[in-house]
Amino acid sequence: MKLAVIGTGYVGLVSGVCFSELGNDVICVDHLKEKVALLNKGEVPIYEPGLKELIASNKSEGRLQFTTDLPEAVRQSDIIIIAVGTPSLPSGKANLSYIEQAAREIGLAMNGFKIIATKSTVPVGTNEHIQTIIASQTAFPFEVASVPEFLREGTAVQDTLHPDRIVIGTSGETARKYLTELHRPLTEHIMSTDIRSAEMIKYASNAFLAAKISFINEIANICEKVGADVTEVAEGMGYDHRIGSSFLKAGIGYGGSCFPKDTQALIQIAGQMDYDFKLLKSVVDVNRDQRFNVIRKLEASLGDLAGRTVAIWGLAFKPETDDVRDAPAFEIIDALVKRGANVKAYDPIATANFRQQFGESGVVYCADAEEAAIQADALCILTEWKEFRDIKPLSIQSWLRTPNLIDGRNIYSEHELANTQLIYYSVGRPNMNHGVKEQKPLLSL
Numbered sequence: 001m002k003l004a005v006i007g008t009g010y011v012g013l014v015s016g017v018c019f020s021e022l023g024n025d026v027i028c029v030d031h032l033k034e035k036v037a038l039l040n041k042g043e044v045p046i047y048e049p050g051l052k053e054l055i056a057s058n059k060s061e062g063r064l065q066f067t068t069d070l071p072e073a074v075r076q077s078d079i080i081i082i083a084v085g086t087p088s089l090p091s092g093k094a095n096l097s098y099i100e101q102a103a104r105e106i107g108l109a110m111n112g113f114k115i116i117a118t119k120s121t122v123p124v125g126t127n128e129h130i131q132t133i134i135a136s137q138t139a140f141p142f143e144v145a146s147v148p149e150f151l152r153e154g155t156a157v158q159d160t161l162h163p164d165r166i167v168i169g170t171s172g173e174t175a176r177k178y179l180t181e182l183h184r185p186l187t188e189h190i191m192s193t194d195i196r197s198a199e200m201i202k203y204a205s206n207a208f209l210a211a212k213i214s215f216i217n218e219i220a221n222i223c224e225k226v227g228a229d230v231t232e233v234a235e236g237m238g239y240d241h242r243i244g245s246s247f248l249k250a251g252i253g254y255g256g257s258c259f260p261k262d263t264q265a266l267i268q269i270a271g272q273m274d275y276d277f278k279l280l281k282s283v284v285d286v287n288r289d290q291r292f293n294v295i296r297k298l299e300a301s302l303g304d305l306a307g308r309t310v311a312i313w314g315l316a317f318k319p320e321t322d323d324v325r326d327a328p329a330f331e332i333i334d335a336l337v338k339r340g341a342n343v344k345a346y347d348p349i350a351t352a353n354f355r356q357q358f359g360e361s362g363v364v365y366c367a368d369a370e371e372a373a374i375q376a377d378a379l380c381i382l383t384e385w386k387e388f389r390d391i392k393p394l395s396i397q398s399w400l401r402t403p404n405l406i407d408g409r410n411i412y413s414e415h416e417l418a419n420t421q422l423i424y425y426s427v428g429r430p431n432m433n434h435g436v437k438e439q440k441p442l443l444s445l
């Protein structure tokens with residue numbers, strides 16, 4: 001099939017490349033000239049495992065092109081996939097200006113029947129809005145569909161080639177037939193539904209996963225008070241198939257370009273219909289507060305943070321990505337700087353992106369994990385990169401000036417800490433003090 005993909009971000013680029021891998025002719029379009037120039041040179045503007053190799057092989061097979069010329073890409077294609085950003089407005093509502101602009105440009109470029117499928121995450125009703133915009137620009141026939149994307153950053157290629165399901169929401173029979181055929185090689189779980197339900201499936205899925213994370217984080221906070229271990233609790237819960245074991249990792253709260261924005265957008269969507277989504281509002285509140293537990297633990301350990309040196313390992317919102325959108329590191333480092341601490345930060349991949357947004361004020365960016373930790377009064381682990389897991393706690397102890405370790409991602413086990421002198425705080429697990437697990441006094445019942 002001949003496809004145009006509008007937007008070469010995490011979703012558009014990965015989807016476009018994977019569709020070309022399946023044998024389709026794909027033209028990826030972006031309005032950012034520098035991005036397209038980079039891609040045409042064989043470079044990849046984002047870090048995503050496996051992507052660079054797939055781009056190179058599909059380009060050399062002649063199935064994959066990059067351009068800024070949206071009209072020409074539309075004219076040459078039968079299916080147009082919209083994958084532009086839908087970031088949050090200050091109100092929390094989704095900013096649909098990129099979607100609307102893309103729809104207008106598609107409408108103007110039409111030269112025959114087209115299928116227009118939206119992979120961007122958009123509020124319920126948006127695809128009908130897209131239909132109206134395109135119809136206002138062209139007399140050529142077309143059908144629209146909502147095909148929400150469920151890939152995760154860091155495993156985007158793998159997720160796209162092996163999705164749990166594909167959801168196709170449309171009222172157009174031709175769109176349903178061709179989009180089913182396009183996705184058929186990826187999975188047998190192709191769900192066909194109406195447009196509004198497809199749009200809602202995406203928000204409901206992200207909101208549910210966010211709720212699981214906030215739930216386990218609250219359980220972790222209670223575990224800390226009663227002397228239980230949240231990793232044991234999550235394992236015990238996860239064996240129940242009705243609950244499942246995924247998304248029960250307690251930590252410093254969710255970040256990234258999706259959960260924070262999509263939970264806010266769903267609250268707004270509900271609110272516009274006079275529905276107060278109380279549960280989701282609490283999920284968001286719990287998440288916002290969870291990251292400050294790192295600061296509370298630092299203060300419990302060091303007292304006043306003014307003049308103290310705090311090392312930070314991990315700036316990306318999760319491992320295996322250079323994306324720092326809504327990363328908990330922003331608020332944590334900002335709170336440290338405001339308290340007068342000197343911050344030394346390191347991330348294996350995301351430092352440049354973080355530095356560009358946060359700036360230099362109060363933060364020294366380090367070239368490796370050791371440089372950040374050396375002579376610091378405490379180390380905080382904010383992202384569970386494998387590189388950090390591979391570092392022995394005894395090395396950390398030898399680098400720090402005072403042996404305070406705040407592990408925001410529970411990467412070390414009690415066993416690994418047993419022979420150290422570290423004062424170790426994690427999330428929802430007993431603190432360790434010089435290799436000894438802190439015991440809670442008998443609970444009064």
Ligand SMILES: NC(=O)c1ccc[n+]([C@@H]2O[C@H](COP(=O)([O-])OP(=O)(O)OC[C@H]3O[C@@H](n4cnc5c(N)ncnc54)[C@H](O)[C@@H]3O)[C@@H](O)[C@H]2O)c1
Pocket residue numbers: 006007008009010011012029030031032035070083084085086098099101102105119120121122149150151152153257258
């Ligand atoms: N990032 C993810 O993991 C993920 C996963 C699933 C769904 N989504 C959703 O997919 C959408 C895209 O997300 P992303 O992370 O890929 O965004 P992104 O910001 O990384 O990329 C969007 C790209 O679209 C380009 N663009 C915007 N308007 C354009 C236009 N009119 N013509 C051509 N190019 C245009 C931008 O220049 C940018 O390169 C969002 O709605 C997001 O919520 C994202």
Ligand SMILES: O=c1ccn([C@@H]2O[C@H](COP(=O)(O)OP(=O)(O)O[C@H]3O[C@H](CO)[C@@H](O)[C@H](O)[C@H]3O)[C@@H](O)[C@H]2O)c(=O)[nH]1
Pocket residue numbers: 121149150151152153154206209213246247248249250251252253254255256257258259262317318
């Ligand atoms: O048990 C867990 C799982 C995740 N997280 C955090 O949750 C955030 C999001 O993680 P993840 O879902 O792995 O990454 P994303 O790339 O943001 O992917 C989510 O958002 C995408 C955009 O909508 C969806 O397509 C995906 O299905 C959905 O998982 C990160 O900060 C993680 O640290 C936890 O704290 N505990």
